[in-house]
Each structure stands twice: as structure tokens, then as C-alpha cells.
Amino acid sequence: xxxxxxxxxxxxxxxxxxxxxxxxxxxxxxxxxxxxxxxxxxxxxxxxxxxxxxxxxxxxxxxxxxxxxxxxxxxxxxxxxxxxxxxxxxxxxxxxxxxxxxxxxxxxxxxxxxxxxxxxxxxxxxxxxxxxxxxxxxxxxxxxxxxxxxxxxxxxxxxxxxxxxxxxxxxxxxxxxxxxxxxxxxxxxxxxxxxxxxxxxxxxxxxxxxxxxxxxxxxxxxxxxxxxxxxxxxxxxxxxxxxxxxxxxxxxxxxxxxxxxxxxxxxxxxxxxxxxxxxxxxxxxxxxxxxxxxxxxxxxxxxxxxxxxxxxxxxxxxxxxxxxxxxxxxxxxxxxxxxxxxxxxxxxxxxxxxxxxxxxxxxxxxxxxxxxxxxxxxxxxxxxxxxxxxxxxxxxxxxxxxxxxxxxxxxxxxxxxxxxxxxxxxxxxxxxxxxxxxxxxxxxxxxxxxxxxxxxxxxxxx
Amino acid sequence: xxxxxxxxxxxxxxxxxxxxxxxxxxxxxxxxxxxxxxxxxxxxxxxxxxxxxxxxxxxxxxxxxxxxxxxxxxxxxxxxxxxxxxxxxxxxxxxxxxxxxxxxxxxxxxxxxxxxxxxxxxxxxxxxxxxxxxxxxxxxxxxxxxxxxxxxxxxxxxxxxxxxxxxxxxxxxxxxxxxxxxxxxxxxxxxxxxxxxxxxxxxxxxxxxxxxxxxxxxxxxxxxxxxxxxxxxxxxxxxxxxxxxxxxxxxxxxxxxxxxxxxxxxxxxxxxxxxxxxxxxxxxxxxxxxxxxxxxxxxxxxxxxxxxxxxxxxxxxxxxxxxxxxxxxxxxxxxxxxxxxxxxxxxxxxxxxxxxxxxxxxxxxxxxxxxxxxxxxxxxxxxxxxxxxxxxxxxxxxxxxxxxxxxxxxxxxxxxxxxxxxxxxxxxxxxxxxxxxxxxxxxxxxxxxxxxxxxxxxxxxx
Numbered sequence: 001x002x003x004x005x006x007x008x009x010x011x012x013x014x015x016x017x018x019x020x021x022x023x024x025x026x027x028x029x030x031x032x033x034x035x036x037x038x039x040x041x042x043x044x045x046x047x048x049x050x051x052x053x054x055x056x057x058x059x060x061x062x063x064x065x066x067x068x069x070x071x072x073x074x075x076x077x078x079x080x081x082x083x084x085x086x087x088x089x090x091x092x093x094x095x096x097x098x099x100x101x102x103x104x105x106x107x108x109x110x111x112x113x114x115x116x117x118x119x120x121x122x123x124x125x126x127x128x129x130x131x132x133x134x135x136x137x138x139x140x141x142x143x144x145x146x147x148x149x150x151x152x153x154x155x156x157x158x159x160x161x162x163x164x165x166x167x168x169x170x171x172x173x174x175x176x177x178x179x180x181x182x183x184x185x186x187x188x189x190x191x192x193x194x195x196x197x198x199x200x201x202x203x204x205x206x207x208x209x210x211x212x213x214x215x216x217x218x219x220x221x222x223x224x225x226x227x228x229x230x231x232x233x234x235x236x237x238x239x240x241x242x243x244x245x246x247x248x249x250x251x252x253x254x255x256x257x258x259x260x261x262x263x264x265x266x267x268x269x270x271x272x273x274x275x276x277x278x279x280x281x282x283x284x285x286x287x288x289x290x291x292x293x294x295x296x297x298x299x300x301x302x303x304x305x306x307x308x309x310x311x312x313x314x315x316x317x318x319x320x321x322x323x324x325x326x327x328x329x330x331x332x333x334x335x336x337x338x339x340x341x342x343x344x345x346x347x348x349x350x351x352x353x354x355x356x357x358x359x360x361x362x363x364x365x366x367x368x369x370x371x372x373x374x375x376x377x378x379x380x381x382x383x384x385x386x387x388x389x390x391x392x393x394x395x396x397x398x399x400x401x402x403x404x405x406x407x408x409x410x411x412x413x414x415x416x417x418x419x420x421x422x423x424x425x426x427x428x429x430x431x432x433x434x435x436x437x438x439x440x441x442x443x444x445x446x447x448x449x450x451x452x453x454x455x456x457x458x459x460x461x462x
Numbered sequence: 463x464x465x466x467x468x469x470x471x472x473x474x475x476x477x478x479x480x481x482x483x484x485x486x487x488x489x490x491x492x493x494x495x496x497x498x499x500x501x502x503x504x505x506x507x508x509x510x511x512x513x514x515x516x517x518x519x520x521x522x523x524x525x526x527x528x529x530x531x532x533x534x535x536x537x538x539x540x541x542x543x544x545x546x547x548x549x550x551x552x553x554x555x556x557x558x559x560x561x562x563x564x565x566x567x568x569x570x571x572x573x574x575x576x577x578x579x580x581x582x583x584x585x586x587x588x589x590x591x592x593x594x595x596x597x598x599x600x601x602x603x604x605x606x607x608x609x610x611x612x613x614x615x616x617x618x619x620x621x622x623x624x625x626x627x628x629x630x631x632x633x634x635x636x637x638x639x640x641x642x643x644x645x646x647x648x649x650x651x652x653x654x655x656x657x658x659x660x661x662x663x664x665x666x667x668x669x670x671x672x673x674x675x676x677x678x679x680x681x682x683x684x685x686x687x688x689x690x691x692x693x694x695x696x697x698x699x700x701x702x703x704x705x706x707x708x709x710x711x712x713x714x715x716x717x718x719x720x721x722x723x724x725x726x727x728x729x730x731x732x733x734x735x736x737x738x739x740x741x742x743x744x745x746x747x748x749x750x751x752x753x754x755x756x757x758x759x760x761x762x763x764x765x766x767x768x769x770x771x772x773x774x775x776x777x778x779x780x781x782x783x784x785x786x787x788x789x790x791x792x793x794x795x796x797x798x799x800x801x802x803x804x805x806x807x808x809x810x811x812x813x814x815x816x817x818x819x820x821x822x823x824x825x826x827x828x829x830x831x832x833x834x835x836x837x838x839x840x841x842x843x844x845x846x847x848x849x850x851x852x853x854x855x856x857x858x859x860x861x862x863x864x865x866x867x868x869x870x871x872x873x874x875x876x877x878x879x880x881x882x883x884x885x886x887x888x889x890x891x892x893x894x895x896x897x898x899x900x901x902x903x904x905x906x907x908x909x910x911x912x913x914x915x916x917x918x919x920x921x922x923x924x
Contacts, residue, residue: 005804007469007470007471007472007473007476007637007657008469008634008636008637008658009637009640009664010469010472011469012535013658013661014469016657016660016661017636017639017640017656017657018630018631018656018657018658019628019631019655019656019657019669019671020655020656020657020660020667020668020669020673021655021669021670021671022669022672023657023667024671024693025621025671025672025674025675027483027692028675028688028689028692028693031692032691032692034678034679036678038674038678041676050779057495068891078657078660078661079657082657082660083596084665096709108609121616122574123674123678125490127672127674130631131630132636133633134632135630135631135632135633135635135636135639138631139634139635142634155776166481168479168480168481168593168597169481169592169593169596169600169791170597170600170788170789170790170791170792171597171601171634171635171638172604172633172634172635172637172638172642172782172787173601173633173634173635173636173638173640173641174470174471174479174594174597174635174637175470175471175634175635175636175637175638176634176635176637176638177479177597178470178471178635179635182636193481193482193483194480194481195478195479195480195484195485195540195541195544195686196470196471196475196478196479196480197481198478198482199478199540200470205480205482205544205729206482207483207484207485207486208483208486209483209486210484210487210589210592211794211809212487212500212502212585212589212794212795213487213796215499215795215798215808215809216496216498216585216795219498219773225494226490226494229494230489230490230493230494231486231490241809241810242809242810242912242915242916243810246916246919259868268904269655269811269812270811270812272541278861286689293561298892304924316790319634320634320782320787320788321787322787322788325782325783325784325787326632326778326782326784327597327632328632329631329632331631331672332673332674333674333677333678336605336677336678338680345677345678346677347673347677347703347731348703348704348705349731349732350731350732361486363571365900383811395776403735414476421915428607432468450704454702454704454705454708457708
């Protein structure tokens with residue numbers, strides 16, 4: 001068992017978070033003296049179901065990973081046990097990323113086929129990053145998107161309700177719990193219950209009480225009195241342990257007796273919209289926090305039914321993105337140096353296209369609304385504003401990583417620039433991403449060349 | 463940003479992986495001198511969709527968490543910043559778990575309402591564990607179950623095909639990637655691509671090559687030759703970059719010229735069942751590894767269509783359990799000490815029951831097959847074999863944690879004892895879990911008492 005209960009990865013073994021094949025390819029590159037400069041593009045072929053956009057997130061952690069990647073004694077020892085060559089491991093011991101990275105800043109809306117990140121470096125270096133970069137950027141983007149959808153429903157239909165992440169217990173492992181809190185904050189949440197995320201990223205931390213608190217006392221009244229005695233007007237009382245409306249009456253009574261105005265009450269079961277209205281009649285001036293099964297669809301239904309709530313606590317549905325729990329990020333070789341020049345490259349796949357070459361993502365807007373993107377070649381002359389930003393140049397980070405508040409504000413501002421039809425939580429209209437003439441031509445030409453090579457060889461090789 | 467790229471949790475701050483409300487309740491318990499002995503039960507109310515059983519996993523990490531939980535300087539400093547009292551923090555500084563834990567050993571099939579784990583301790587201690595324990599046991603059980611379903615399809619319909627976890631890039635964060643590899647191994651996988659999981663748990667590590675390796679050479683032939691030159695008969699060649707059957711011909715040719723018998727070839731796109739048969743005609747003696755979109759449903763369909771494969775590499779669908787990405791683990795107060803005796807307790811919820819009291823899970827079998835469980839009270843006289851095992855007693859671990867191989871064998875053996883109708887991957891028949899007479903009586907009595915108290919108070923408190 002690892003020394004650190006959950007933190008299986010520490011500075012000492014971070015490079016081991018990779019697929020074995022990355023290291024096997026690296027070793028072959030090194031021993032076979034095959035180390036051309038290469039460009040890899042990290043993107044997703046399709047948006048998850050019901051998503052009209054995604055919000056890019058996780059770049060800060062991706063940068064930190066690249067900048068700090070080095071192979072120390074513990075890592076090298078394990079790789080020796082796994083049968084890697086001494087010569088290759090000596091090379092690894094001096095590993096340092098010397099290439100270039102371009103990326104979409106966190107908080108930027110992103111669409112299918114658009115690179116979230118592009119890495120250009122000797123292939124021996126660039127290849128190694130695949131597993132960790134997809135993992136890092138994919139999950140946070142998934143959750144920032146989920147969070148953004150909830151914030152968007154509230155912006156359009158609600159009254160500025162607070163969103164607090166309650167998902168840590170149900171996240172896929174602990175790293176996800178902490179990153180979900182960060183990504184949800186980027187997407188428009190206000191706080192998290194996860195204390196570790198407070199420490200790691202400064203996300204505001206919030207919390208109320210559990211049913212066990214109430215049950216552990218002889219009477220519900222005793223439990224409320226003890227909590228109010230402890231936290232006074234900071235108290236949020238959970239009122240649904242035995243009977244929600246009776247709990248509201250009791251909360252009112254206890255608060256009055258203690259001469260305290262409660263911070264709020266929480267409803268966690270039953271018909272939340274209906275109960276929230278009854279509770280509002282009892283406690284019209286106390287905030288109501290709504291939890292249990294909350295996601296963008298539940299929030300919309302809550303508004304449909306005129307529920308009364310001042311905040312929502314989404315949990316499982318947020319941190320697992322239950323309705324669409326995966327984003328299939330890929331990291332594809334799009335260009336490789338041959339005869340001193342970067343040549344576009346692609347895999348041939350029946351029915352799906354991977355666009356070759358290093359990319360440019362241009363976004364146009366009119367009257368404060370985004371009107372469409374052009375996905376083109378990096379060196380092409382294109383309309384619109386370039387979205388990809390230089391992050392690392394010759395191994396040096398040249399990007400000023402914004403603080404989390406700035407990222408969150410940017411995400412909010414940019415989401416609002418998307419026409420509403422792309423933000424619908426069901427059946428959103430696809431946003432227009434055009435393939436530039438240059439990129440389409442390059443794609444068609446390369447595809448034809450590769451297919452003709454397969455054919456010319458009698459079908460036995462390209 | 464944390465010091466350790468991914469390992470936001472280290473020995474120094476592990477206790478912060480919790481919901482703020484746990485600590486707020488602890489502080490109130492401490493200051494209000496309310497610290498009765500309590501029993502919490504960790505279970506799930508329903509199995510995820512299409513699951514006829516789950517496989518318990520993650521106990522080893524749960525034990526390690528409990529045994530090593532302590533609040534050091536870094537943690538206390540952060541909690542001071544969050545406004546906790548000095549007196550309470552002094553108490554935390556000496557925190558040590560002194561209670562009891564019972565649990566289902568890893569690899570045990572488990573059903574709805576059956577405790578995976580029960581904690582009995584002063585409530586101040588027991589409450590704190592909630593978030594981390596649900597997280598720890600929930601995710602690994604989810605993935606061990608997903609893996610077990612794939613292994614089961616192969617056992618029933620296949621030919622001992624190997625299962626290798628390729629999911630790390632798509633897992634929800636890095637902790638999930640590493641734990642998925644462990645849990646999948648428990649569930650019947652043979653290896654993982656995740657190198658860190660090899661180091662952390664000794665899971666065998668495996669890997670082939672990526673399309674980028676092939677594309678980075680002028681000709682596919684050159685890429686195969688270089689790889690075979692490097693890895694000889696250990697080579698697994700990825701043959702679908704340009705044309706799968708042509709790739710198979712080429713692999714055959716390169717292997718013959720190098721006088722090497724390949725370890726295998728991998729197919730990662732297209733109509734996998736159809737292509738695998740064509741490839742088998744070209745390379746009848748070479749193992750075929752099948753990846754891309756693999757899960758239990760895809761494996762079953764592959765067999766339906768008489769695909770030829772020697773191994774499968776599930777990725778995203780495994781590590782996110784895509785068809786059912788959550789297990790809603792709960793940690794409920796089921797008993798609390800009053801007047802020197804442990805009294806059962808429950809929440810009242812319209813339409814769903816939480817069974818009160820510390821539990822017993824008895825399993826009966828006949829002719830080597832499980833015939834049903836009885837969920838009863840811990841001190842009840844019940845038929846069948848007790849499944850819950852004492853893990854920690856008075857704070858001391860009295861359980862001999864088995865090695866991973868033993869857990870894996872146990873999971874395999876126990877899964878086979880489940881009648882096939884409960885193992886179907888769609889619409890499995892529910893396994894029979896009876897509620898004992900004693901537990902049913904206690905539940906009904908307590909429910910009636912609580913409801914009458916709500917009523918007697920005029921609906922304003924129980």
C-alpha cells in the first residue's frame with residue numbers, strides 16, 4: 001500500500017501516472033534514434049450528449065505537470081524493475097520538457113474538434129504527456145461544463161441562487177472530488193463542501209449539518225438548540241429528518257427563543273418544490289437550501305413548479321456528470337518533422353476524420369454574441385480572434401496563469417456571449433465551427449495520398 | 463497551487479478530504495459536550511441499473527485511512543483560518559480513532575441495503591469518517607463490479623480472453639485512474655496500462671503502441687520494423703492506422719523478415735468483430751487484442767458476431783462505469799447510545815426505509831450456489847454465514863488484510879457462486895435479500911413511535 005492513503009501520487013512518482021506504452025514508445029524512440037519534432041493536438045471529436053458547448057478547464061494543473069515533470073530515484077527504480085534499459089533510464093533521469101505548448105485559456109467555451117491544447121516537442125517528450133494531459137484537462141472540462149449548465153439555468157430562469165458543490169463523497173476517487181470543486185467554481189458555483197479544495201485552490205468552503213446530528217439527540221428540538229447555541233446566526237438547520245414542515249416550525253421556534261435569525265434551512269428529501277413553498281410560508285425570511293438529486297434538469301423542473309429556493313447543493317450528478325460521465329479526449333499526432341519540415345499527418349479511419357496539422361481556432365462575434373468559429377491551420381490567414389494562446393515556449397512558461405476568480409469571471413462572461421440556442425440543456429443547436437479552406441484542402445490531399453499509397457502497395461501497406 | 467501536481471492529498475492534509483459539515487458537527491459535539499457512542503452503516507439503497515450484484519472493494523484503503531487519520535500542523539493551520547475554535551483544534555491535534563469497524567471483505571458480492579462497512583465509535587470520531595469512507599469504498603466497488611461483469615461474460619461465453627485496463631486517460635482524475643486499475647484487477651482483469659497502479663498495488667502493467675508511433679515514420683513498415691527491432695517477440699503491433707487487413711499483412715511480413723513471432727496485434731477502430739476474423743486469416747497464430755469502446759455489452763456483441771480475440775482493452779467505459787457512473791453510497795446513523803444503551807435510530811422518509819440498528823448479513827448456499835441473504839440485527843439469531851467481519855476493535859486493526867491476488871481469487875470464486883440469472887448484464891433477476899423478523903419489527907416499531915411523536919406534538923416536532 002502506498003504511504004499516503006489517497007495521495008498515491010507525490011512529487012516522487014508523478015511521472016508514473018502514464019500508460020506503459022508511452023514509456024515503451026519513448027524507449028524505442030531513444031534506442032532507435034527516432035526522435036523527430038512532433039505536434040500533438042488534444043481535442044474531443046464530439047461534445048457529450050445534450051452539450052452545445054464545453055468550458056475548458058484544468059490548464060493550470062496541466063502546466064504544473066509539464067513544468068515539474070522529472071524522473072527521480074523512486075520512479076527510476078520502479079522502471080528498472082519493469083525491465084527498462086539502463087541507457088534509456090539515464091536519459092530519463094535528465095528529462096526536462098523543452099518544447100512549446102499552446103492552449104485555450106480556462107473558462108473558454110470549446111467545441112468538437114477544436115484543440116484544448118497543442119504540444120510541439122521532440123516526440124520522445126511530447127508522447128509522454130498524453131495520458132496525464134488528457135486526464136487533467138478532460139475531467140475538469142467535463143465538470144466545469146456541467147456546473148456552467150446549472151449556473152446558466154439559474155441565470156436565465158432563477159434569481160441568483162447560490163450553487164454549492166456537495167459531491168465529494170460520490171466523486172470517482174479523491175482527486176476528482178478536489179478537482180470537481182475547482183472546476184465547478186470555474187463553471188459558476190459559489191462554494192464547495194470539500195475542505196481540501198479550500199486549501200488547495202482557495203475555493204470558498206461551506207457546510208450545514210447531517211441527519212445524524214438530529215438523530216443523535218433525544219429530540220429534534222434538542223439538536224436544533226445545541227446547533228444554534230454553537231453557531232448562532234450562522235446556523236443552517238436541516239429540517240427534513242422527521243417531517244419537513246414540522247421541522248420548519250421547530251426551527252422558527254428555536255430561533256425565536258434563542259433570539260437568532262437563522263442563516264438558513266436545508267431540505268434534502270421529499271417533493272422539494274412543493275415542500276419549499278410550505279416552508280417559505282413558515283419561514284419567509286430564512287434562506288432555503290435545496291439538496292438531493294440536484295442537477296440542471298432538476299433545477300429547471302424546480303423553477304417550472306415554482307419552488308422557492310435560495311441555494312442548491314448538487315452532489316453526485318455534478319461530480320460524476322451523471323447524464324454524460326465522459327469526455328473522450330484524444331491526443332493525436334497531427335504533424336511530424338520530415339526532411340527538416342513539419343509535415344501534417346493523420347490516421348485513416350472509415351467514417352471519422354482527424355484533421356491534420358497544427359491548428360488555429362478563430363472566433364467571431366457581433367453585437368456581443370459569438371457568431372461562429374473557424375478551425376484552420378496555424379499559419380493560415382483567417383478571420384476572427386485567435387483563441388489558442390502560447391503557454392510554454394522552449395520549455396519556459398510564458399503564460400501568466402490567472403487566479404481562479406479571474407477564470408471564473410471569464411467563464412461567466414464568455415458563456416453569456418453564446419447565443420441561448422446553444423445553451424439549452426436539452427437538444428441545443430450546434431454551434432457553427434467551419435473548417436477553413438486550407439485545412440479542408442490539406443485534409444483531403446493527405447487522405448487521398450495515404451489511400452493511394454495503401455492501394456498502390458496492393459493493399460498491404462501505405 | 464498544491465506542491466504535488468496531482469497528489470493534492472498527502473499525509474499532511476488527508477483529514478481535509480471531508481465535507482465541512484463533518485468538522486462543524488464535530489466542533490459542536492465537542493463544545494456542546496454531546497459525544498454519545500454511535501453506529502453508522504455504509505450501504506447503498508439500490509444497486510445501479512442493470513446490476514444484479516456489486517463486488518465490495520476499497521476496504522484496504524478505507525482501513526489505511528482510518529488507522530492513519532491524524533491532524534498535523536498544516537491541517538490545523540488551515541482549520542484555524544477557517545474559523546474553528548482553538549479548544550476544538552487542540553482536541554483534534556490528539557485525534558485517534560478508538561472505535562470498532564466491521565466490514566464485508568473485498569471481493570464479496572453485496573446487495574442493496576447490506577452494509578459494506580459499519581463504524582461504532584463516539585459520534586465525534588465516527589461522523590468525521592463519512593465523506594472519505596463513502597468515497598473510498600464507493601468508487602472501487604463500482605469499478606470492481608463493472609470489471610466483474612466483463613470477466614463474467616468472458617467466463618460464460620469466451621475462451622479466457624485477457625482483460626487489460628486502458629482507462630487512465632479518461633478516469634475522473636488521477637486517483638480514480640490508479641484505483642480503477644486496482645478495482646478492475648479485483649473484479650477479474652489481468653493487467654493495467656497505468657504504471658502508477660503497478661507501483662502502488664503491484665497490478666501487472668501492460669502496453670502496446672499508439673497510432674502516433676506509426677504515423678511518426680515515413681512508412682508503416684518502418685514503424686513496425688523499428689518496434690520489432692526494439693522489442694522482438696514482446697512486440698504487440700497496432701495495425702489499424704491506415705488499413706487493418708493491410709496492416710496485418712505487413713505485420714506478418716515484418717515479423718517473418720525479423721524471424722520473430724509477435725506477441726500480438728491490436729485492432730482499435732472499424733468493425734472490430736468483422737476485421738478480427740479477417741486478421742485471423744492472415745495471422746492465425748498471433749494474439750489479437752481488441753480495443754476501442756469495449757465494455758461488457760460490446761464483448762457480448764463481439765461474441766455474438768463470432769469475433770476472434772485473445773484479449774480486450776476496455777478504457778473509458780470501465781473507469782467511468784459509463785452505463786451506470788455512480789453508486790449512491792450513504793453512511794447513516796443507525797444506533798446511538800442513550801441512557802447507557804445503544805438505541806436504534808432512523809430518519810423518516812416518505813417512500814424509502816432506512817433500517818435501524820447495527821446489522822448482520824447472513825448468506826446461505828446450497829450445492830455451491832448462493833441461495834439468498836438475510837439482513838438482520840447484529841445480535842439476532844439468524845441462519846446462514848455471517849458476511850461482516852471485524853476489522854478494527856477499540857481502534858486496533860485486528861484484520862489480516864489479504865494480498866490483492868487473494869482478494870481477486872475470492873471475488874472470482876464468489877461471483878461464480880451467484881446463480882447466472884443474477885449475473886445477466888441486462889435485466890438481471892434480483893437476488894433474494896430477506897429482512898429478518900427482528901429487524902422488520904424494530905423498523906416498524908421505531909417508525910410508529912417517531913410518527914406518533916410528530917403527531918402528538920401537533921406536527922411541529924418529534
